[in-house]
Amino acid sequence: MTPQGQRINDKLVAVYNDIVHLEEIEIKKSQFKDLSIKEIHTINAIGMYHRKTSSEVAQALKVTPGTLSVSINNLVRKDYVERLRSDDDHRIIHLGLTRRGRLMYRLHQSFHRQMVQSFLTGLDPQEVTLVEKALDNLQHFLDEHA
Amino acid sequence: MTPQGQRINDKLVAVYNDIVHLEEIEIKKSQFKDLSIKEIHTINAIGMYHRKTSSEVAQALKVTPGTLSVSINNLVRKDYVERLRSDDDHRIIHLGLTRRGRLMYRLHQSFHRQMVQSFLTGLDPQEVTLVEKALDNLQHFLDEHA
DNA sequence: CGCTAATATTTTGATTATCAAAGTAATTAG
DNA sequence: CTAATTACTTTGATAATCAAAATATTAGCG
Numbered sequence: 001m002t003p004q005g006q007r008i009n010d011k012l013v014a015v016y017n018d019i020v021h022l023e024e025i026e027i028k029k030s031q032f033k034d035l036s037i038k039e040i041h042t043i044n045a046i047g048m049y050h051r052k053t054s055s056e057v058a059q060a061l062k063v064t065p066g067t068l069s070v071s072i073n074n075l076v077r078k079d080y081v082e083r084l085r086s087d088d089d090h091r092i093i094h095l096g097l098t099r100r101g102r103l104m105y106r107l108h109q110s111f112h113r114q115m116v117q118s119f120l121t122g123l124d125p126q127e128v129t130l131v132e133k134a135l136d137n138l139q140h141f142l143d144e145h146a
Numbered sequence: 147m148t149p150q151g152q153r154i155n156d157k158l159v160a161v162y163n164d165i166v167h168l169e170e171i172e173i174k175k176s177q178f179k180d181l182s183i184k185e186i187h188t189i190n191a192i193g194m195y196h197r198k199t200s201s202e203v204a205q206a207l208k209v210t211p212g213t214l215s216v217s218i219n220n221l222v223r224k225d226y227v228e229r230l231r232s233d234d235d236h237r238i239i240h241l242g243l244t245r246r247g248r249l250m251y252r253l254h255q256s257f258h259r260q261m262v263q264s265f266l267t268g269l270d271p272q273e274v275t276l277v278e279k280a281l282d283n284l285q286h287f288l289d290e291h292a
Numbered sequence: 293c294g295c296t297a298a299t300a301t302t303t304t305g306a307t308t309a310t311c312a313a314a315g316t317a318a319t320t321a322g
Numbered sequence: 323c324t325a326a327t328t329a330c331t332t333t334g335a336t337a338a339t340c341a342a343a344a345t346a347t348t349a350g351c352g
Contacts, residue, residue, distance in 0.1 A: 001259045001262065001263070004271075004274060004275075004278065005259070005262050005263065005266065007278065008262055008265075008266070008274070008277065008278055008281065009258050009259070009261075009262045011278070011281045011282070011285060012262070012281065013190070013258075014285065015281060015284055015285055015288065016162075017206070017207060017208050018208070018285070018288040018289075018292070019288065020208070021208040021292075022288055022291055022292060025292070026291075036310095036337065036338085038337080038338065039337090044159070053300080053301095054300070054301060054302095055299095055300065055301080060160075060163070061163060062163050062164070062166070062167035063338085063339075063340090064339075064340060064341080065300075065301060065302080066301085066302070066303075066304090066339085066340070066341080066342090067338070067339050067340070068301095069301065069302050069303080070302090070303085070337090070338075070339085071337090071338075071339095073302090074337080089299090089300085089347075089348070090300095090346075090347055090348085091299065091300040091301065091346065091347045091348070092299095092300065092301085092347095093300075093301065112155050112159075113147045113151070113155070114287075115155075115284070115287060116147065116151050116154055116155045116158070117147070117151065118283055118284060118286070118287035119154075119280055119283055119284045119287070120151065120154070120280065120283070121283045122279070122283065123276065123279070123280060125150075127276050128150060128151075128154070129150075130269065130273050130276060130277070131154065131276070131277060131280050132150065132153065132154055132157070133268070133269070134265055134266065134269060134277050135154065135157045135158065135161060136157070137264055137265055137266070137267045137268065138161055138261070138264060138265045139157060139160065139161055139164070140264070141260070141261060141264030141265070142161065142164040142165065142168055143164075145168055145172075146164070146167075146168060146171070182307090182308065182309085182339090184308080184309065185308090199329080199330095200329075200330060200331095201328095201329065201330080209309085209310075209311090210310075210311060210312080211329075211330060211331080212310080212311070212312080212313090212330085212331070212332075212333090213309065213310050213311070214330095215330065215331050215332080216308085216309075216310085216331085216332085217308085217309075217310095219331090220308080235318075235319070235328095235329085236317075236318055236319085236329095237317065237318045237319070237328065237329040237330065238318095238328095238329065238330085239329080239330065
């Protein structure tokens with residue numbers, strides 16, 4: 001690997017830990033102190049609309065159905081998420097956010113918005129496209145190896 | 147946020163989960179099945195040279211000293227890490243990798259090398275510099291908010 | 293129709309990850 | 323030389339995770 005490649009690798013690793021840590025800190029400063037970073041990500045994966053099933057959310061988060069189920073139990077207890085049994089197929093559970101969950105969702109989105117904005121600061125549109133291309137490369141690599 | 151900004155955000159989130167998951171899978175295929183992804187990252191943070199102290203490693207990983215200490219207990223038991231008490235100051239513990247730990251370290255580095263390479267595929271040197279600049283922006287944002 | 297398969301989710305038991313706070317040991321400051 | 327500080331470890335509690343077993347529902351097929 002080139003020195004620059006090594007540097008980029010190291011920066012990715014550093015940034016990775018820092019993002020998670022900062023998210024954690026932001027939560028503890030907010031009205032949603034009772035959530036962990038994992039729970040925030042679960043709420044984020046469920047999203048604003050009552051569409052996704054349990055297994056879809058588990059797949060998006062790359063955890064087993066059992067892990068998600070336990071986590072959803074906690075989020076239901078804390079009043080962020082609700083379970084909605086499908087009318088068509090009673091095995092299927094659709095996950096939705098409560099009023100409180102949607103509030104949390106919007107707060108976290110705004111954090112991400114700020115982060116992405118700073119990520120792209122000082123780049124012109126063409127350059128932003130390049131960054132997106134690099135991300136697509138990476139996603140392609142990940143899909144290939146999965 | 148622009149549609150492109152939103153897309154980049156979504157891609158970052160997806161890539162984030164996929165990287166961790168792929169790392170997890172790669173471990174389970176290797177001779178190091180007894181390690182979790184967190185333990186791999188701890189080994190990675192310790193690195194190849196017996197220099198870093200416990201608290202330096204804890205800071206790099208953004209965990210408390212207590213959390214690290216528990217994790218190091220497990221890694222010592224599994225023969226990946228060794229504790230080396232400093233001669234100068236007997237309170238200080240330097241962390242080092244065992245032969246087995248160094249083997250693991252190199253395997254994980256090669257995974258990262260591949261990943262970064264694919265990340266930068268098809269970009270010319272100037273463009274790579276741009277990606278690095280975006281990462282610097284992000285790190286700056288994170289430092290500012292910490 | 294009536295079994296058998298398959299599918300979607302939940303529960304359970306075991307391990308790891310995590311923090312805050314208390315504990316231990318060594319060094320530094322006054 | 324004592325008190326305060328520093329570096330680390332232990333402890334107790336809770337969350338996160340998986341694999342495997344359990345539950346409930348639907349689909350397939352003779």
